[in-house]
Amino acid sequence: MSFLKNILARVGLDTRAPHGSEAGHASFDVIVIGAGHNGLVCASYLAKAGRRVLVVEASEQAGGACQTGVIGGDTRGSRCAHLLRGLDPEVIKNLGLHRYGLKYAARTMPTVALDYDGAHIIFSHNPWQVAESIKPHSASDAERYPEFHKRILQFAEIINHWNGQTPGRLRGLFETGAFEDLSADAKALQQMGARFDVLTAEDKAEFLRLFVSSVGDLLDRSFDTQLLKGALAFDGVLGRAAGPFSPGTALGLLQQWTGEVAGTKPGIALPEGGMGAVIDALTRSVVARRGQVRCSARVAQILVENGRTVGVELASGERIFAPQVVSGTDPKTTLMDLLGREHMETRLATAVDGITQEGVTAKLNLVLDRMPKIRGFDPGQVPSARFIVAPSLDYIEQAFHPSKYGGFSPDPIMEVVFPTLNDASLSDHNEHVMSIIVQYTPFHLKEGWDNHREDFIQSCVDVLGNYMSGLGDHIIGGELLAPVDLEQQFNLRGGHWHHGEPDLAHQAMMRPAPGISQYLGPVKGLYLCSAGCHPGGGILGLAGKNAAERMLKDRVEPLRTVRSAHKAHHGDDEVEAAEADVSYGEAAQ
């Protein structure tokens, strides 16, 4: 772990055990729970606006599901998320992340849909180039592809616009049921629709259809080539407990295509130093704005007095006070465990309880002594690309099936990256990192994960062996992170990519759940900013940014008045004692 210490020291993090008096005397305007990328983005925006920010992170290392770490021997890699597919350009610019050290080892990475016979389809941001590689499979699909590409990008642009905004709030439908509120709801929906104006009538209809339809239906309507459909559908189901024919997955495809990296869309990039580099840059940007990030500081409870948030209590028992608290950990944990059921009304609690959060995505990180041969590419000519194993829609559906019943398919779908092709900093001994996202791995494996890890790894290696001969012989180390492991090691509840399944009932103004949206917690002064909020998972930084904007809009009531009111009401001795050695953050504005 010496490496981690190095990173942390480098970016100015304090890994020491919390120092009571030091923390006690600090005064903060905002406490951010969790140093995941969204928490840090939120912190950085708030710090930039002059708020005194403290980020408290449970783990020793910041980053959550976005971090670089040792994956075997002393080879490092992106342990969980491994590709940047749309860290919002505005976030990068506003927070000056390049200035704080974010560099790309590769940008505009192509996607290779692996074909058993080596007739791979290669996706890039140039649709005519893509069409060339489709031609050997089907001339008519090749002809249709550029139009499809253009249309999906156009739709994704609308989604992208929504992603960057706080969605409206459906109070009438989900909270009050009152007529006035229902008409306000209708207006909010209408506003969402305003973006539609750029579409032709035909496209409008198609767009609405995509909202509820499945990626499988969309692709079956568009193409014949199985490999092409499989590869495109992969994006629709990535990170979701859904098959290619599950409703809502067409939207999943659009979401993945919203990403822009360095001006290209859809963009895919590798940060230099692994995904942890994003976190390092974010952390520096927070620290440079006089924010603090404290690791090994798990929040046990969100403190509420007199109906509003006043701070947090750490697992160590230390209490830290601030008039605003924003949580970068998932909404279900935040609300059910940290805030507590008693602070939510029934309707809300059932909605939160109704968030499904059992991930089906695992991460297999392998260390190879050398690059395997990939069918269809000359050795030494393997492109730095994102490789997809998803040969057809049926194949994906079959892979999905067993996961519904607590099993896994011996033929999983996979996304493979070799970051060491571009980034030598990850290995000291010229080893290669093979970073693999695998679906579908149920959170609750019926027979338990303990006895089935080897079978599982073996089936992944076998399937990959179809495309990469002799792969098994090159593996010298690695780790499997099944959803249960992701939960344990990254505090990622259910090991869920999105902090809650982004099905149709949990999108936009219904995200994280119907009746709770707009980054607002149910108690005054409490906010949510994680992937569990709109627009969902992935390293986008948008939930963090939107939440910060929302928080900056709200008037902050200084803590002192609330707390003295509370005392007058309860005559609480304990509060008085706590007050003696704490100075409160006054509102910054």
Next chain:
Amino acid sequence: MMDKASAKALEELPVSTRPADPLRVLPTPLHMKTSIACQANDWTSWAGYTVPNLCTSLEREMSALTRHAAMADLSPMGKYAVSGDDAARFLDHLLVANIADLNTGDVILTPMCQSNGRVINLVSVARLGATSWWLTCDGRHMNWLYQAAVGFDVTLVDYSDVHAGIMLAGPEVSRVLTAADLGDCTDIVLRGARRISWDGIDITLVHRGVGQVPGLSIWCAGSEAAIVWNRLMDGGADCGLEAVGRMACETLRIESGEPAPGRDFIPDPEALRSDRSRTAIELGFDHLIDEGKGVFNGRAALLEERANGSVLRLAMFSFQGAAPQAGTQLHKKQGRKDIIVGVATSTTSAPHRASARGLGFVVTDHVRPGDVLDVTIEETRELLQVTRKESCMVVEISG
């Protein structure tokens, strides 16, 4: 006399299942008993069960209720046992009243609201022990209780269709209890609740006074209900105890000013138009709302209503002539205009009173206690539909 036989017959009654067919109306566990008492053979259906509407005549039943003692079948009521370490916290969350403040043996009638402050139902809550509670209400809410219990360590048991209930009310109830060997429980006629074993039968006694009339309800397993009924009947033989039907109970309820679901208010989940249901404050339960209690369903909305004032309030009316139909609107002259300022939701022409009574709502801005409002009554007289103008007085406005 026929304890054993009737108990056996009752065992064969399908009391443990809700009607599978919505059109099928079930007998209650007391059906054998009530059908003997229901001399008028006038029945009504209540929550999927038949109960007597009138046993003899309203005059005779009201006289039993107000001068002696009366018994009625409450079996169709919803009945829930709540227990567990979080039971008090859970109920505090679920209900408007301050539940944790209740001591063992205490009873309270409290609204149960949605988050918008609108009432789902009124619930009688009795604390039977440190972590054990008995809830009854006129309606079924297991699904809602179940949802509300998410995240709390509680056990919910629905006794609605397996337990029977008996109402015992009237000035002579204490004497009936003593005669039936329940002399230690006479305190419950005035307040409190208790679970006891009565000669081998577990019964729960809960105070339930209606207006000026003292009384209680007794709950027990359906299979033993007939025995309980007989013991009470035998005990009360010398106290003028009579079985009464729903109509008498309703009359008493309306006169005492207690609103009822489906009659005075639409339980919120059933209201298609959100303004047709009523908030806890509108129903007259403002006094139960405690700002210091923390979050409960409806808290924010009710505090807002308390601060801004309510548009409507529950009111009691006295009618000059016969009682108008439920749902009749009440008017007032304002300048040249005739404006609607209220509605009578349930009415009764109490035979023992000079004037008919009613419950309903008035617009708080326009109506004060003592005001006289106009009522247009439509009725059929000798096969002819006639309309008359009458007046009604606002006797009382809640809160």
